[in-house]
Amino acid sequence: MRHRYWWGSGMLLPLLTTFIITACSKKNTEPTPEPAKNIAFVKPAGFPEPVYRLADNPVTTDGFALGKVLFYDGLLSRDGTISCASCHIQANAFTHHGHDVSHGIDDRLGTRNSPPIQNMAWSTSFFWDGGVHDLDLQPIAPIENPVEMDDKLNNVIGKLQRNTRYQQLFEKAFGSPGINSTRMLKALSQFMVMLVSADSRYDRYIAGKETFSEEEKKGLALFEQRCATCHKPPLFTDNSFRNNGVAPRPFGTDSGRYKITLLDEDMYKFKVPSLRNVALSAPYMHDGRFGSLESVMNHYDGGFYPTATLDPAFKNGFSFSEPDKKALIAFLKTLSDKGFITNERFAPPPGFVQGD
Amino acid sequence: MKQNILLLCILTILASCSKDKTTPATDPNEKGVVVLEFDNRAGTDDLILNNQPYRNAAGEQLTISKFAYYVSNFRLITASGQVYTLPQDSSYFLISEDNKTSAFHTLYNVPAGDYTQVKFMIGIDSARNTMDISKRPGVLDPAEGAADMYWSWNSGYIFAKLEGSSPASTDAQKLFRYHIGLYGGGFNNGPRTLNNTREITLTIPNNGKAIVRRDRKAQIHFFADALKMLNGTTNVSIAANPNVMVTPFSEKIADNYTQMFNIDHVHNE
Numbered sequence: 001m002r003h004r005y006w007w008g009s010g011m012l013l014p015l016l017t018t019f020i021i022t023a024c025s026k027k028n029t030e031p032t033p034e035p036a037k038n039i040a041f042v043k044p045a046g047f048p049e050p051v052y053r054l055a056d057n058p059v060t061t062d063g064f065a066l067g068k069v070l071f072y073d074g075l076l077s078r079d080g081t082i083s084c085a086s087c088h089i090q091a092n093a094f095t096h097h098g099h100d101v102s103h104g105i106d107d108r109l110g111t112r113n114s115p116p117i118q119n120m121a122w123s124t125s126f127f128w129d130g131g132v133h134d135l136d137l138q139p140i141a142p143i144e145n146p147v148e149m150d151d152k153l154n155n156v157i158g159k160l161q162r163n164t165r166y167q168q169l170f171e172k173a174f175g176s177p178g179i180n181s182t183r184m185l186k187a188l189s190q191f192m193v194m195l196v197s198a199d200s201r202y203d204r205y206i207a208g209k210e211t212f213s214e215e216e217k218k219g220l221a222l223f224e225q226r227c228a229t230c231h232k233p234p235l236f237t238d239n240s241f242r243n244n245g246v247a248p249r250p251f252g253t254d255s256g257r258y259k260i261t262l263l264d265e266d267m268y269k270f271k272v273p274s275l276r277n278v279a280l281s282a283p284y285m286h287d288g289r290f291g292s293l294e295s296v297m298n299h300y301d302g303g304f305y306p307t308a309t310l311d312p313a314f315k316n317g318f319s320f321s322e323p324d325k326k327a328l329i330a331f332l333k334t335l336s337d338k339g340f341i342t343n344e345r346f347a348p349p350p351g352f353v354q355g356d
Numbered sequence: 357m358k359q360n361i362l363l364l365c366i367l368t369i370l371a372s373c374s375k376d377k378t379t380p381a382t383d384p385n386e387k388g389v390v391v392l393e394f395d396n397r398a399g400t401d402d403l404i405l406n407n408q409p410y411r412n413a414a415g416e417q418l419t420i421s422k423f424a425y426y427v428s429n430f431r432l433i434t435a436s437g438q439v440y441t442l443p444q445d446s447s448y449f450l451i452s453e454d455n456k457t458s459a460f461h462t463l464y465n466v467p468a469g470d471y472t473q474v475k476f477m478i479g480i481d482s483a484r485n486t487m488d489i490s491k492r493p494g495v496l497d498p499a500e501g502a503a504d505m506y507w508s509w510n511s512g513y514i515f516a517k518l519e520g521s522s523p524a525s526t527d528a529q530k531l532f533r534y535h536i537g538l539y540g541g542g543f544n545n546g547p548r549t550l551n552n553t554r555e556i557t558l559t560i561p562n563n564g565k566a567i568v569r570r571d572r573k574a575q576i577h578f579f580a581d582a583l584k585m586l587n588g589t590t591n592v593s594i595a596a597n598p599n600v601m602v603t604p605f606s607e608k609i610a611d612n613y614t615q616m617f618n619i620d621h622v623h624n625e
Contacts, residue, residue, distance in 0.1 A: 056488055124544045131510040133543040136489045140498055140508040144553055153499040153508075179500035182490045260510050261541060261549045 039064045040347075041121070044198035046206070050121035052135055052193050059190045066173040067191025070184065072348050075163070076139075077149035084142065084188075085348060087114045090342050093277035094118060094195060099288065111254060113288030115273055116281050118340065121193040124239045128270045128286040131260045135192060136185045157181055195339040197276050198234070198246050205334065212334065219331025221322055229313065230272045236335065241269040242311045245304025246285050254286060267309050278331045280341065286297050293332060297325040378567055380467035388568035390432065390471075391575040394451045395620070396423055398583050405453055411550050413587035416524035416594045418532070423582045424452035424505060425516040425613070426480050426495075432466065432566070433473040433557075448480065450495040450505065451580070471566040472559060474576060478613055479515030480551035482539040487509075505506045510602060512537050515552060516613055518585045527598040534585060535601040536609050552610035558619045567624045575623040581616050588612035589619075 026205075039061045041054055073089075074080045088094040094117035112128055126132040132141060135209040143156055161179045170179045173187055202220075204210035212220065223231075232238040241257040248254070248268055257266035270286045282331045284290040290299065302319040304310060320328070340346075375578040376565035397422065398410045419585050427449050439445075442463060451458045476549040484492065495501030498508065505514045514537040521531050540551030558578070560566065587594040590608035592600075600606055 053488070056490075127509070133486060133509075133511055134489070135496075137508070137511045140506075144508050146430065152503060154503045157499045181497055182493075185489055259602070261547065262538075263547060263549060 018112045038312035039194065041193060042196075044196060044203075044234075047060065047198060048122065048235075051124055051194070052121040052189070054121070054193070057136070057186045057189055059194060061175065062169075062173040063187050063190040063320060064194055066169045067187040067189070067347060068346070069169060070188050071191050076143055076151065076161055078151040082149050084139070087142075087148070088117050090343075090346055090348070092116075092280050093197065093337075095281040097280070097282065099283075111252065112286055113283060116277055117192055118195050118197040118276055119274060120195060120233055122235050122239075124272065128254075128273075129257050129260050130241060130271050135189050139185060139188050153181060157184065160184065195340075195346060197337040198335040199339045200276065201334040203234075203337075204333075213330070215327050215335055216332045219327035219329070220334075222328055223319075223331050226318070227328075230311075231275050236275040237272045239272065241266060241271055243270075243307065243309040244300075245306075245310050245314050246289065246299065248307065249287070256286065265309060268307055269309060273334060276335050277337055277340065279336050293322075293329045295326070297328060360463050372554040378493060378569060378572070381470070381569065383468065386570050387465045388468055388570055389572065389573045390466045390559045390566060390568060392430075392449070392461045392463065393575055393577045394449075394459045394461075395577060395579050396459075397450070397579050397581045399581060403453055403582050410583060412583060412594070413591040414524075414593040414595075415565060416522055417476045418520050418522035418524070418594060420453075420518065420520040420582055420601040422452075422454065422517055422519035424450065424454075425478065425580070426505065426513060427476050427478055428449050428480055428484070429555075430463075431475040432469075432471040432568075433475060434469045435472045436471060436566075438604075439475075440469070440471070445491075448484070448494075448496055450501050450545070452504075453582075466568050467469075467567050471568065471574075472558075473557055474619065475555065475556050475557040477553055478610075478617075479537070480539065481553060482542060482551075485513060485539040486543050487505035507537060507602070512539055515610075516585065518582060522598075524593075524595045525598040526595050532598045533601070533615045534599075534609055536585075536613070538602065538606065550583045550604065552606055554610055556614055558617060560619050560622050562621075564622045565624075568624050573625045575625070577620050577622065579618050579620045584616040585609055585613050588615050 039059060041050075041059045043050060044057075070076065071084045072082045074086075076083060078227050085094075087096040087099075089097060091097070092213065096114040099114075115128070120126075120135055123135070126135065126138045127141070134136045140153050141162075143153055157179060160170075166179060167177065170183055170187075171177045174183055199211050201212075205212050230238055230240065230242055230244075243256075255267055257269040257271075258264070260266075279282075279293065282291055282293075284293075284296050289298050300318065300320065302317070304314045304318070370621050396406070398404075401408075401410075403420065403423060405423075406419055406421050410417055411417055428447055429444070430447050432440045432442075449458075449461050480496070484496065492502075493500075496513070498506040502513060505517065507514060508514070514535045516534070516536045518534040519532065521529075523530060527533075536552055537551045538550045540547030540553070541547060560576070566576050568574055585592075586609075589611050592609060592612070597605060600609060
């Protein structure tokens with residue numbers, strides 16, 4: 001039997017289901033049907049152990065359901081218009097497709113490109129500069145950022161506490177009444193760690209269940225030689241901070257990792273992004289400067305801006321022929337995971353309106 | 357010489373309140389109460405927010421609208437060097453001038469003894485800064501006490517905050533903001549970064565003691581001089597640095613705040 005996530009079918013359904021199940025079980029002595037909506041975190045074959053402390057926050061069906069409602073709810077923003085999903089759209093592997101830098105409340109512009117939310121359970125830090133070290137702490141930043149949701153965490157908690165629907169959802173998720181920051185953040189984490197992408201054509205090729213074209217094979221070989229040290233499979237990132245030579249902007253320069261560590265050696269370094277679903281998550285780089293994978297490949301074809309911290313990998317003639325670039329792009333496209341971006345389990349709850 | 361000693365004896369007796377004549381603590385299970393009181397000052401004066409002008413060592417006039425800081429990891433030390441360490445989970449205090457109740461912190465179950473020194477940290481240690489959010493309630497909760505004292509984009513607490521306005525400020529609104537934090541990084545075996553936590557040890561003046569017994573209460577009265585954030589090893593100029601947050605310069609202010617505290621006196625009731 002396929003495990004199905006019921007929440008998407010409406011707010012009342014889970015309650016109704018529980019009610020019917022209890023009602024039924026009272027009438028007949030048949031064993032209660034296996035709960036049809038169990039959710040648990042499963043580590044994909046070949047993936048390392050997750051970094052996120054799942055033991056401290058085990059994913060449960062109700063915790064996940066609450067996290068998802070929070071993720072899609074504009075209540076987390078000052079004026080109710082912006083939800084996490086406004087900038088993290090499932091069809092684009094939870095990025096803000098089409099925006100170089102994110103648009104937040106009152107259409108205020110951020111300075112950074114919203115990265116995909118996928119395989120967060122393996123991330124050792126969050127944001128392009130790694131300023132957040134724990135997934136649980138991550139949502140505080142967009143909620144309080146004046147160009148994103150522009151609210152205050154204590155105010156958001158207050159709004160949730162006054163909302164009877166949330167009172168019920170929190171009680172279900174945590175087994176006792178009460179809404180506080182820890183619970184809200186843990187529920188959001190439960191939703192986010194479940195956003196696992198591990199079933200692309202590449203994964204199936206590696207598992208011997210799929211064939212690659214000659215061009216894709218060539219792209220994979222090139223990738224393994226030239227890119228995989230940083231974009232290390234299976235996560236396609238080694239979680240390190242590197243300067244891949246994107247030119248600093250003359251105005252409003254983003255110093256990257258330096259902003260956090262204040263160490264000169266970290267100037268202009270950014271977190272190596274995962275390349276899973278990269279064909280779906282344009283634009284590219286921390287400030288979304290490149291609109292296409294072709295531009296990215298042109299960058300990696302000797303377009304590195306020389307600064308003191310430029311990664312040694314790019315210092316001695318790092319370039320590609322046009323056919324090589326094509327092959328690399330063909331390979332990158334095999335990292336798209338249809339199942340992930342269409343999985344109903346992660347889809348907006350009813351009534352959710354996707355903004356701009 | 358003898359005269360001096362005699363004089364000292366008399367003075368000590370005079371200085372001690374009648375209740376100071378206590379029997380030494382012998383029962384290892386005896387516990388008492390200590391109250392920590394933090395009294396915020398501006399130089400020799402009581403700190404008055406907003407309306408009272410002050411002057412820093414750089415000669416600039418200023419008013420203060422916000423003064424708040426974390427102190428943590430308290431240890432009480434006797435003359436013979438015995439150390440009582442407060443239970444870690446309950447050793448974090450946020451003192452904010454705009455919240456009078458934040459000035460008083462009562463410690464229960466302190467082992468009986470005659471304490472002469474207090475050691476504590478200004479700021480929040482790296483372990484607590486990176487601990488699971490469920491281990492950071494109350495003043496450490498970014499949705500409660502820490503709402504104003506937490507950087508969400510660079511996860512960590514602001515240890516001390518001094519804000520106000522000054523005609524000398526080069527900020528467009530003539531304001532100044534000193535938000536000092538940073539606990540040293542090192543998370544996930546990352547590199548060590550700027551660490552603005554500071555540990556200080558203060559001695560109760562005039563050979564005073566905080567006398568902790570079952571039937572008594574000792575109140576240690578600290579002074580915290582807001583102006584010392586600006587005055588000290590580096591005299592901070594508001595004109596030159598109206599805003600200091602996550603920058604290398606924050607270290608200078610952290611060095612200054614190590615000199616910000618003293619124990620003014622102790623009441624033994």
